[in-house]
Amino acid sequence: xxxxxxxxxxxxxxxxxxxxxxxxxxxxxxxxxxxxxxxxxxxxxxxxxxxxxxxxxxxxxxxxxxxxxxxxxxxxxxxxxxxxxxxxxxxxxxxxxxxxxxxxxxxxxxxxxxxxxxxxxxxxxxxxxxxxxxxxxxxxxx
Amino acid sequence: xxxxxxxxxxxxxxxxxxxxxxxxxxxxxxxxxxxxxxxxxxxxxxxxxxxxxxxxxxxxxxxxxxxxxxxxxxxxxxxxxxxxxxxxxxxxxxxxxxxxxxxxxxxxxxxxxxxxxxxxxxxxxxxxxxxxxxxxxxxxxxxxxxxxxxxxxxxxxxxxxxxxxxxxxxxxxxxxxxxxxxxxxxxxxxxxxxxxxxxxxxxxxxxxxxxxxxxxxxxxxxxxxxxxxxxxxxxxxxxxxxxxxxxxxxxxxxxxxxxxxxxxxxxxxxxxxxxxxxxxxxxxxxxxxxxxxxxxxxxxxxxxxxxxxxxxxxxxxxxxxxxxxxxxxxxxxxxxxxxxxxxxxxxxxxxxxxxxxxxxxxxxxxxxxxxxxxxxxxxxxxxxxxxxxxxxxxxxxx
Ligand code: SF4
Ligand code: SF4
Numbered sequence: 298x299x300x301x302x303x304x305x306x307x308x309x310x311x312x313x314x315x316x317x318x319x320x321x322x323x324x325x326x327x328x329x330x331x332x333x334x335x336x337x338x339x340x341x342x343x344x345x346x347x348x349x350x351x352x353x354x355x356x357x358x359x360x361x362x363x364x365x366x367x368x369x370x371x372x373x374x375x376x377x378x379x380x381x382x383x384x385x386x387x388x389x390x391x392x393x394x395x396x397x398x399x400x401x402x403x404x405x406x407x408x409x410x411x412x413x414x415x416x417x418x419x420x421x422x423x424x425x426x427x428x429x430x431x432x433x434x435x436x437x438x439x
Numbered sequence: 440x441x442x443x444x445x446x447x448x449x450x451x452x453x454x455x456x457x458x459x460x461x462x463x464x465x466x467x468x469x470x471x472x473x474x475x476x477x478x479x480x481x482x483x484x485x486x487x488x489x490x491x492x493x494x495x496x497x498x499x500x501x502x503x504x505x506x507x508x509x510x511x512x513x514x515x516x517x518x519x520x521x522x523x524x525x526x527x528x529x530x531x532x533x534x535x536x537x538x539x540x541x542x543x544x545x546x547x548x549x550x551x552x553x554x555x556x557x558x559x560x561x562x563x564x565x566x567x568x569x570x571x572x573x574x575x576x577x578x579x580x581x582x583x584x585x586x587x588x589x590x591x592x593x594x595x596x597x598x599x600x601x602x603x604x605x606x607x608x609x610x611x612x613x614x615x616x617x618x619x620x621x622x623x624x625x626x627x628x629x630x631x632x633x634x635x636x637x638x639x640x641x642x643x644x645x646x647x648x649x650x651x652x653x654x655x656x657x658x659x660x661x662x663x664x665x666x667x668x669x670x671x672x673x674x675x676x677x678x679x680x681x682x683x684x685x686x687x688x689x690x691x692x693x694x695x696x697x698x699x700x701x702x703x704x705x706x707x708x709x710x711x712x713x714x715x716x717x718x719x720x721x722x723x724x725x726x727x728x729x730x731x732x733x734x735x736x737x738x739x740x741x742x743x744x745x746x747x748x749x750x751x752x753x754x755x756x757x758x759x760x761x762x763x764x765x766x767x768x769x770x771x772x773x774x775x776x777x778x779x780x781x782x783x784x785x786x787x788x789x790x791x792x793x794x795x796x797x798x799x800x801x802x803x804x805x806x807x808x809x810x811x812x813x814x815x816x817x818x819x820x821x822x823x824x825x826x827x828x829x830x831x832x833x834x835x836x837x
Contacts, residue, residue, distance in 0.1 A: 389488070389705075389708055389720060389791050389793075389794055390791045390792075390793035390794065391489075391720065391788065391789055391790060391791045392787050392788040392789060392790075392791070393623050393624075393633075393787070393788075393789045395787040396623050396624055396625075396626075396631050396633050396785075396787040396789075397623075397624045397626075405775065405787060405788070407773065407774065407775055408773065409793070410773070410788070410791075410792040410793055411793055412793075427546075427548050427713050428624060428713050430490075430710035430711055430712055430718075430720070430789075431708055431709075431710055431711075431720075432550070432711065
């Protein structure tokens with residue numbers, strides 16, 4: 298494994314064509330490029346295209362190599378330069394978001410009842426962009 | 440042990456009053472017992488912070504030159520009611536912007552409305568003002584436009600017909616679709632419950648019989664000084680009560696008034712409820728004088744003593760059918776899990792205990808500093824004996 302200090306994290310949106318959906322592509326990635334991945338969001342469209350939002354962790358060069366490798370296989374790779382952030386000035390710690398955030402990224406810390414945003418758990422589903430009553434959650438470009 | 444409000448005020452003025460929050464009082468009563476708590480504590484501060492749709496502001500803009508009888512008033516494109524005197528208007532928290540698409544497409548986002556205008560004014564921002572009229576001899580102008588902020592407005596006070604609901608429903612959804620309600624987003628098949636209310640910190644839970652809270656009670660409204668003006672709309676103290684005398688469902692409400700100029704933006708927030716509408720999230724703190732052992736007992740109430748009905752917002756609530764899915768305690772609600780029909784269901788709030796605590800603390804500090812005296816109510820609010828139960832809208836004649 299690469300020295301953790303040299304590791305970076307990068308998020309990508311991958312679109313798998315039909316014929317690649319059931320191939321063990323991701324396992325190869327871990328083996329061949331020494332990167333780890335974390336799937337943030339996965340959907341399969343009506344045309345049976347697979348769409349994955351994922352985060353790769355590893356050395357910068359290895360991540361680029363892994364992305365190139367995926368493209369050669371026919372996967373459309375887009376680096377994800379958006380993130381969901383909380384504007385803490387607008388958050389009133391009401392807890393409404395705990396009820397709908399599917400990943401547990403937004404949760405009430407009990408018994409203090411403060412609402413915590415753990416960005417590392419966010420799967421970019423965007424529900425909080427409209428569900429937060431004070432619009433404290435914002436989509437940002439990195 | 441007896442003490443009067445006048446005696447408490449003397450102590451406050453001398454800097455010697457013992458003031459604790461309602462959460463602290465719950466602990467004190469549990470640890471030291473009612474008689475000792477009554478002897479030792481003079482004032483308990485309560486607080487709540489949540490969506491209170493029945494809120495709004497009366498504003499006087501001053502007269503334009505030439506004069507206009509402001510009939511149709513818009514503030515940042517949100518209509519304010521102009522059917523009162525020439526330069527007055529009332530902006531309601533739940534009013535939508537003129538071009539708001541409502542619930543099309545569903546669920547509507549309701550990004551801006553009356554509650555947001557109120558927040559912006561309290562925050563000191565300028566708001567776009569526009570008025571139209573039909574023109575009269577004394578008010579010839581038919582159109583006026585300007586920018587106004589709290590500095591320019593002659594009078595600006597919140598006058599809220601219904602705040603501080605004493606207990607409320609817990610919302611659940613038994614249907615197979617997500618429901619978007621004023622109590623939050625409810626997952627299908629009892630996937631979650633949501634609730635509003637501060638439980639043992641809540642003002643009317645600490646004075647359930649309305650012994651000390653009456654017309655003229657001085658409070659903090661939105662962080663500034665305010666008063667109880669009247670019973671709130673839908674005030675119904677006749678509902679069933681627990682052995683401790685605490686209502687088992689929505690009961691008393693308060694009509695509150697307060698100058699917007701002393702308020703703080705953190706306690707006055709415009710909010711958008713997905714699929715429902717706009718509103719105002721508001722902080723209120725009410726001081727409760729410990730006049731005797733009975734008031735020490737009342738303010739010693741704990742979340743475990745307070746229960747609320749779980750209502751199905753897919754079926755029973757919209758159709759106005761009676762019946763609850765169950766009862767749950769505030770202790771369980773705050774813990775984040777309740778049991779309904781033998782099933783464990785996650786519970787999340789939509790009101791902020793963090794902000795409720797902040798405003799109760801603010802009131803505590805002001806009283807301790809001698810900067811806030813208690814007011815003797817000038818008249819009581821209707822209690823269980825003098826009020827009549829709520830009536831529904833009459834059915835149309837056949
Ligand atoms: S819903 Fe919005 S305001 Fe409420 S706690 Fe979550 S992020 Fe904060
Ligand atoms: S986008 Fe918002 S709602 Fe969705 S997972 Fe991230 S924090 Fe939760």
